[in-house]
Amino acid sequence: MHYKLFETARLGPLHLKNRTVRSATNEHLSTLDGQITPAWVQVQRELAEREVGLIITGHMTVDRSQRADEGQVVLDRRIDHSLLRQAAEEVHRAGGRIVAQISHSGLKGMERVNGCRPKGPDDFTEEELDQLVEQFIDGARICQAAGLDGVQVHHAHGYLLSNFLNPQENHRTDSYGGCLENRFRLPARILAGVRAACGPEFALLVKVDSNGCGDLRALLRLCQGAGVDGIEISGLDFATRAGEKKPFFLHEIMEAREDVEVPLIPVGGVFSRKTAEQVLEAGFPFVSFSRSLICQPDFISRMKENPEAESRCFACNGCYKIYRQRPVRCVQHTQPLKQLEIVFGPYHQKD
Ligand SMILES: Cc1cc2nc3c(=O)[nH]c(=O)nc-3n(C[C@H](O)[C@H](O)[C@H](O)COP(=O)(O)O)c2cc1C
Structure with missing residues (x-):
């Protein structure tokens, strides 16, 4: 199979205009209490207008009491439905597709923001897990009602479902802990519940770590068995690779x-069209981008126009914290974003 970056493609129920994916990227553009904003909608629209095939939104938490930071959108019944709908409509008008990443922050919940300790796998009663499953399903229903094309359930990067899969973070002795099948029980219930509630025409994706559960091959099969439409693969150490401009986990994924x-x-x-094409040549039908699209939201259209296109991103990882220091999303940006200033307050060096 020889895939081409700029050809139409099918991912589960979705018809995509090309094989590019904007990987979930926390926009940090909610209000202080987690409401989506016109600035958040604008980010999604601009990506679609600039040729991104599939947009995965930044992680939205399905639990208001466990946010990852004060710029993270909360996906519950209080969300501004009209703005969510507007995002879906504007992305569709530009020929794109949009999927919401839904998450629980787990051990990465921010105590300063939430006023309570983060909750890991060991802290949930079985009743609370039942409730959590319903929260994820409800989040997916809200997205579907607003016209989004699907959800990606976040199982990566040390958030709650990644914590459940990770034997070092899940010490439960009941049916949610122990062997991988048990550690996958909560994800399996969420995936089955979302599918049953939203049907086969609503895309169901997952994002997993290549190195988080001890057996990537088995994890991929479990996800496949759960009937997902696509599996995005990252790794627990993704944020430690500043300056690395070659595909991160390709070797591990190919083995599994x-x-x-x-x-x-x-x-x-x-970070370049050539590298993206190498990923496709290795037999992967889609390729994801995050920091290159923070730096240059038009990077996909630049690649479409120019086979030699390379991202201007330094891969410096400055985007992980710059929004707390200056109201910009990339260290190279000079145009301030008012919404960042509103949420993160007066700018001075913070960690
Ligand atoms: C500012 C920022 C926010 C991110 N937010 C998310 C997120 O909400 N959910 C997620 O799964 N990954 C998130 N990521 C990780 C990216 O999706 C991606 O996995 C990682 O940046 C590696 O891709 P890249 O080399 O193309 O940047 C974020 C990355 C950055 C830089």
């Missing part, structure tokens, strides 16, 4: 993908 038919989407370290 045998017998996996569901589309796999590597993410990390792709």
Whole structure:
């Protein structure tokens, strides 16, 4: 199979205009209490207008009491439905597709923002897990009602579902802990519940770590067995790779993908059209981008116009904290974003 970056493609129920994916990227553009904003909508629209095939929104928490930071959108019944709908409509008008990443912050919940300690796998009663499953399903229903094309359930990067999969962070002795099948029980219930509630025409994706559960091959098969439409693959150490401009986890994924038919989407370290094409040549049908699109939201259209296109991103990881220091999203940007100033307050050096 020889995939081309700028050809139409199918991912589960979705028809995409090309094989590029904007990997979930926290926009940090909510209000202080987690409401989406016109600035958040604008980010999604601009990406679609600039040729991103599939946009995955920044992680939205399904639990208001466990946010990852004060700029993170909360996805519950209080969300501004008209803005969410506007985002879907504007992305569709530009020929794109949009999927919401839904998450629980788990051990990465921010105590300063939430006023309570982060909650990990060991802290949930079985009743609370039942409730959590419903919160994820409800989040997916809200997205579907607003016209979004699907959800990506976040199982990566040390957030709650990643904590459940990780034997070092899940010490439960009941049916949610122990072997990988048990550690996958909560994800399996969420995935089955979302599918049952939203149906086969609503895309169901997951993002997993290549190195978080001890057996990537088995994890991919479990996700496939859960009926997902696509698996994006990152890794727990993605944020430690400043300056690395080559695909992050390709080797590990290639070793693990045998017998996996569901589309796999590597993410990390792709900063040029040539590298994106190498990922496709390695047999992956889609390729994801995050920091290059923070730096240059038009990077996909630049690649479309120019086969030699390279991102201006330094891969410096400054985007992980610059918004707390100056009202910009990339160290190279000079145009201030008012919404960042509103949420993160007067600018001075913070960690
Ligand atoms: C500012 C910022 C915010 C991010 N937010 C999310 C997020 O909300 N959910 C997620 O799964 N990954 C998030 N990521 C990780 C990216 O999706 C991606 O996995 C990682 O940046 C590697 O891809 P890249 O080399 O193309 O940047 C974020 C990355 C950055 C730089």
